[in-house]
Amino acid sequence: MLQTFRQSMAWLHTWFGLVLGFVLMAVFFFGSLSVFDREIDRWALPETRFEPQPMPSYDNLLADVFPNMEAEEEELDAARKRIGGELPAQLQPVGWGAYTTHRDPVLDVFTEYSVPNPADPFDHVHGHLTLDPRNGTVLPHDRLKIGSEFFYPLHYSLHIQWQQLGTWIVGVAALIMLVALVSGVIIHRRLFRELFTFRPGKRTQRSSLDLHNLTGVVALPFHFIFALSGLTIFAFLYLPVGETVLTTPAQAHLMEEAVSRGLPFEPAGEPAPIASVDAMVMEAKKRWAERGMPGEVGFLWVTHPGDRNSFVSLFRAGSDRVAFVGQGVHFDAVSGRVLYEEPPPSVVAGINEFLTGLHLQHFEHWPLRWLYVLGGLLGCTCIATGFIFFTEKRKRNLKDAALVRRVDALAVTAVTGMVVAAGTILVANRLLPVALPHRGTWEEVVFWLAWLLAFAHAIWRGRAVPGSLSPAWREQCWAIALLAVTAVVLNWITTGDHLLKTLITERYWPVAGLDLALLASAAIAIRVAFLLRGRERATAFVDSQGSRALEVVRG
Amino acid sequence: MKTATITPLHILSRTAAALLGGYCFVWGFTTLGIALAVTLGMSFGEARTLSYLLAFLLFTAVFCWAFATASLGRAWLLLAGGGAVMTLLGWLLAN
Structure with a gap:
């Protein structure tokens, strides 16, 4: 655009960095706070200040919770508008489950119900509760988990729900972060020297640029990997090719996968009682241990509960490794036998899981978590000094x-x-x-x-x-x-x-x-x-x- | 830095070329990439994950290029046109 490549890159860095910098600042800061989102939740909800708990017994506790849950009132209102009429008093549950990590004293349980909508056979609504897994006491619904329900979604959605616009804005900001890193390196060239240059005694314009370069270079790999993995985590939203131009191979793949896994796709329509899920948990733990990775259940999901075609999926919590929850074992809910055990991930899937896990950091390693906060705050410093340099210069x-x-x-x-x-x-x-x-x-x-x-x-x-x-x-x-x-x-x-x-x-x-x-x-x-x-x-x-x-x- | 020659309209068009044209190009790359990989025997899920991993690296590169290249017309042609051609090829290959 300008006379030389470097001038063009400097223009790009300055103006795009400035405009999207305001968004990036919030993304970096609330991302840093999200590293300790569960801990902020404890501070904000004093009644939940106790030690983290493992996944509770399904047979003795969760089995009584799920059938009594209901869909959220706001979701029901939206669904009534979609179908333009009243909903049946009892909605058919599509699935229900629970999720926990090594940092959660309270348990998140959620349900999904199908909505009879002739226009959309997959239309559904959700229910959600937080409970004390020691005794099943339900937490009041209007308590805000400031860490995991406010700061964390702010980090990736800015709380702009409409058409997921917030997540798109954060996506553009993440792309500009990558562009700013590349163009920043092109502008400066002397990367090594920047690591050792900070002159706080100089004019504000000079010292803010020193600090901008220093923080930009010192945390360059961190910033690059986080902007990139943030984008790949939401790639399904940004690039939905499988749902638009490539529906044919995408559908074929879904069917093929369902057939090869042997997991029932549709409910049978006949009621059947569920076998002991606790016994399935024991079996899954035994299988994980045999694979050399003993662990706890992080995510439990029952598909088509109460139906003859129901199955239970158990996923391992990723507390001891970078990659996210995984190693799913799926059980026939009625007989309790294993239907399908997921194989180790392929190379490509492994890289993706690693990047996702690296970004979402569910592992149990406190010094590393603090390094994440430090990296995020270095990003904030880099952006803030960029603003100050911009104004001082002008x-x-x-x-x-x-x-x-x-x-x-x-x-x-x-x-x-x-x-x-x-x-x-x-x-x-x-x-x-x-x-x-x-x-x-x-x-x-x-x-x-x-x-x-x-x-x-x-x-x-x-x-x-x-x-x-x-x-x-x-x-x-x-x-x-x-x-x-x-x-x-x-x-x-x-x-x-x-x-x-x-x-x-x-x-x-x-x-x-x-x-x-x-x-x-x-x-x-x-x-x-x-x-x-x-x-x-x-x-x-x-x-x-x-x-x-x-x-x-x-x- | 000479900025006298850069009109606001040029900046707007350049930005649109980088952002929208770049998006179109990446969309085409993803579509064609998945379609090609599936044709060569890779599973759809695997091909999609691989394309997603590369997509945003490519976006970063073409975004910078859209600002580096001298001709704005060429940026539009290559990014939007190239994206459309790749999308079409990918669609034809998959259907």
Whole structure:
């Protein structure tokens, strides 16, 4: 596009990095938090603060839970609209199951029901519950799991549900991340030197570029693999060729696979009782052990429950390896005998499973999980310093003043504003009354309002003065510190779980870890606020002395 | 950097070529890739996984190329046209 290849790549890096950088910032930050999503859930739901539990007995516990479950009211409403009439009082269950990991005290159970819809034979609705696997107590429905139900979906969908638009936007952002990494390497060339260059004492423009290059290079393989595997995880959504142009081979493959596995495709329509699932679990565990990979059940699914053609699928939890859940063993639900045991994955499937598992990190390795957080935060630093470099570079040019102010306000919103919103939802979680109806929804509302408020504040305080950042950065740092400390104190007051207890007397890492992370965030925010204050004073001093011709552009 | 020659319309068209044209090209690659692999005896599921693994590496490359190449017309022709041709070939091969 421009005279030289490198100029074109620099243009691409600058402008696409800027526009999608705001999305990437959220993806990286909430992705980092998602590494500890289950732990954030424990903090947010004090009644679930106990040790992780294995998959409970089906025969003694789950067998009584599933038949009494119902589809979600919102899904039923949507289904009534789709078929344009009333639904039968009792919907036929298509399947039900449970999912757990080595970090889950509570169990997620879910059901699927077929909807009699002449236009779509595969139309269905879902039910969902969270229960205490020790006794079957059901958790209230309007409790929000802030980690796994709010921060984690925000990471890949931005909570924009309509037509999965959010996931498409994140997909474009991930592609631009890959493009930014490639173009960034082309622009800079001297990769090795960037690893050892950081001059914090230099002008903001220079030191922010140093840090941008340093964080970009140091975590380059991490960022590349995560952007790429994120895209391949959602490839079925982005490139649905099997559902559009290649339906013929796709259907043939499905039929072939079903036949070769010997798993019933359709219900028989005759009721039949289910055999002991606990015995099937024993058999599956025995088979995994024989394959040299003893383990626990992570995912259990019953297809066509209560029908003569019902079968039970048991998948192994991937706590001890990178690759995700797998090694499925499928049982005839009525006789209890094995129908099909999945073979080890092929090379291609193995690479895919590895990449998926690497991204979703279900393995049990705490230092590695912290490295993920570090990698994600390095990504945030890289993007944030990119924003600052962009505005600093243009502050001397009067005609860019309006652009600089807007970008700076957006940068404040995307960086500190996002952390303010995350802190606010935790504070709201501890302050909202327990009996408040739709409590979880209110927590979400407060989160978005806080972010909007941070945006308004960033616009109000914005200015373009070379060498000095907008005071909004400093002020929002104070807000972060205040919110983080408040969250820790509120956790103590409302639950009695202070750090002395969660660290020493009754050690409970999920809560202690988040409390410590909040305090560390507060400490960093306070330190940064003082640093920024110092810089503002120095700039103001230079300005008032008139020893440098600074162009002060105020809006 | 000379930016005087770049009009907003050019940037818009260039971006569309990289994003939409690139998407079309990757779609064609995936379709033809799967169809070819299935014809050569690979299972559909395997071929699809393999194509998905390569698709976004290819997208990154063609996206950068759409901005690097001098001629905007050529970028459109190769990406959108190439994508359409590959999709058609893949469809013919599979049906």
